[in-house]
Amino acid sequence: MSVLRSDWLTQGPSIPAFERALAEKLGASNAVACSSGTAALHLAMLALDLGPGDEIVTTPITFLATANCARFVGAEVRFVDVDAETGLMSVEALQAVLEDDIERNIKAVLPVHFAGQPADLPAIYELAMEYEITVVDDACHAIGSWYKDEDNRKFITGGSPHADMTVFSFHPVKHIAMGEGGAITTRVPELASRLKLYRNHGMRKDNLLRCDLALDSEGVLNPWYYEMHELGFNYRLTDIQAALGKSQLTQLDNSLEKRNKLAELYRESIAEAFPDGSVRPLAVRPKVYHAYHLFVIQIEFDKFGVERSEVMKRFRAAGIGTQVHYIPIHLQPYYANRYNLKPGDFPQSEQYYSRALSLPMYPGLTESDIFRVVEQLEQILKHNKVSV
Ligand SMILES: Cc1ncc(COP(=O)(O)O)c(C=O)c1O
Structure with a gap:
């Protein structure tokens, strides 16, 4: 203010x-x-x-x-x-x-x-x-x-x-x-x-090249003067x-702590719901503190016989927003055309993408929100339905 x-x-x-x-x-x-x-x-x-x-x-x-x-x-x-x-x-x-x-x-x-x-x-x-x-x-x-x-x-x-x-x-x-x-x-x-x-x-007003224009007769910088070199x-x-x-x-530490707690809860609930690893959060490298801007999971959609778009639709029907981050850039027409890139060129990125889904992640989420999201995921993938 x-x-x-x-x-x-x-x-x-x-x-x-x-x-x-x-x-x-x-x-x-x-x-x-x-x-x-x-x-x-x-x-x-x-x-x-x-x-x-x-x-x-x-x-x-x-x-x-x-x-x-x-x-x-x-x-x-x-x-x-x-x-x-x-x-x-x-x-x-x-x-x-x-x-x-x-x-x-x-x-x-x-x-x-x-x-x-x-x-x-x-x-x-x-x-x-x-x-x-x-x-x-x-x-x-x-x-x-x-x-x-x-x-x-x-x-x-x-x-x-x-x-x-x-x-x-x-x-x-x-x-x-x-x-x-x-x-x-x-x-x-x-x-x-x-x-x-x-x-x-x-x-810029430093490292000037035109002192004849920059300075007055007493060698003082003219107040309006600047130069552009680049x-x-x-x-x-x-x-x-x-x-x-x-x-x-000032709120950052607090928000990161909340995100980490929520992520931990997601990890536990997902491991419990899908013990075979067919749904798993992205792996975390050792000795890092994650900022959890996103919470991305990998879903082996073919095992469940359901398409990602369908999963997202069903989540939406249950009032839960999900997203996909990101379409691999080498497949974007601009880059594919410019560098003659095609599917298969970056197999790990493409595998990641084919399985990726971002679940809700923001500090305002509650524990029960997390349980609800994972429960819906189970319903959608295992029983092909949404519970309301
Ligand atoms: C990884 C990454 N880099 C760069 C940007 C660009 O940031 P901005 O939207 O502030 O221009 C974004 C935005 O989503 C991003 O996710």
């Missing part, structure tokens, strides 16, 4: 206040806020100066924007497969693609902390160092998650040394909702400066959004 009464609705003090709070929360040295997760990904590509002739690597199991950001700057996308049981980037598949890149066109890898679970960043970063490429992790699902390395050292996603930039989204369905919004954290100050520059049309965008966040985000950050 104080922002609405203040002199600033955009480009005011709430932005750096939010950035400081976010950086502090994640243990990051720099945070740059922007208008969406997609904008954050685009800014990251711009800050790395990627363009035609360059390539990035990501997985097919993510939202379109993780791949699209490379195309925004004219770079190309290489996909690597996931592990079907986690939906996370396969480090072996990444290694194979990097080994194969004789011409060294690959400049960055974008692992996705899918559903909220941290990907294997220490291993990915080690490979990235070996091949001298940059790591930009997509943590749009995973704010507040963390992982431990082999020596049991804990690293918070977005504040860890195993990435050059980490991207977040504050879209309404995410943990921190501020209408729309995004951010990038980085430990590299030069990247933070470039991100800020591209966020605001490339306008082509930037308007990817600014408003002060209203930043103020909302800052207050929501």
